[in-house]
Amino acid sequence: MREMLMSLYARRTRRRRSRGWRVAARVAGEAGYSLIELLIASLTALLVLGALVALFVITQKDSTGVISRDESIQTADAGLREVGQMLRQAYEVEFPTNTFTTEQSGETACTETAGVQPCNQVDVLVRLSGTDYEIGVNCAKPSTTVVGDQACWMYRCPASATTTSGTVCTSTTATSSNLLIDDLTNGTATNQVFSFCYPNTTGVSTSPCAAGSTRPTSATVTIDTPVTGTLSAAAGGDQSSMVVLTDDVYMGNLDFNQ
Numbered sequence: 001m002r003e004m005l006m007s008l009y010a011r012r013t014r015r016r017r018s019r020g021w022r023v024a025a026r027v028a029g030e031a032g033y034s035l036i037e038l039l040i041a042s043l044t045a046l047l048v049l050g051a052l053v054a055l056f057v058i059t060q061k062d063s064t065g066v067i068s069r070d071e072s073i074q075t076a077d078a079g080l081r082e083v084g085q086m087l088r089q090a091y092e093v094e095f096p097t098n099t100f101t102t103e104q105s106g107e108t109a110c111t112e113t114a115g116v117q118p119c120n121q122v123d124v125l126v127r128l129s130g131t132d133y134e135i136g137v138n139c140a141k142p143s144t145t146v147v148g149d150q151a152c153w154m155y156r157c158p159a160s161a162t163t164t165s166g167t168v169c170t171s172t173t174a175t176s177s178n179l180l181i182d183d184l185t186n187g188t189a190t191n192q193v194f195s196f197c198y199p200n201t202t203g204v205s206t207s208p209c210a211a212g213s214t215r216p217t218s219a220t221v222t223i224d225t226p227v228t229g230t231l232s233a234a235a236g237g238d239q240s241s242m243v244v245l246t247d248d249v250y251m252g253n254l255d256f257n258q
Helices: 002-029 035-089
Strands: 090-095 116-119 121-128 131-142 150-158 176-184 194-197 218-226 242-250
Touching: 035 090, 035 121, 035 131, 035 150, 035 176, 035 218, 035 242, 090 131, 121 194, 131 176, 176 218
Parallel strands: none
Antiparallel strands: 090 121, 116 194, 121 131, 131 150, 150 176, 194 218, 218 242
């Protein structure tokens, strides 16, 4: 009997100890984090979040620059194609000519040298759908968005038998106006948009351009536009980086009776 009682007591004691250990372990598992651990975890989370925010801001700025650059180049290219198409359709040049060299807005005279005549404006006669028009393009106008840069405008006026090289289509006489390119860095007195070539009819030299003809029959159109368009430097724009677009135009309708 005594042995049985001692065995029963031993089993109960082991059960109490086992239950006590489980309770102690459960309480220890629910103890949580210390204050130092919480501070370290919060600081780490802030550092990671700050890095992610900085990366997002940089990516957003670069994305804005790419979009602005693409829009600027597309707009300039579209304007260049429209000017080239207009010149290829021209059957008469009203300005510039070898006798009419003062620009319509009076900025700078277009001086011909050895058959090459740089200029920022052009005025021609074209026939569209059976109707004659006088089309003027002025690339020396101030930009509407960037101070100090230029813009190209196209003006359309009605043409008649009395339209001569003494008259040009301007913003005041035009029946319609169209802003072709809003931001270009050339269009100045020292960096012109147009370079007209008077055909060499003398046969003296091999140069395609020479003095003596009354009007040009070909031209090179050059557009210098900032790659970031009107994006400011604070927003990631770099006005010093340029995209140069050119178009060599042959005005076949004018290359007769020279």
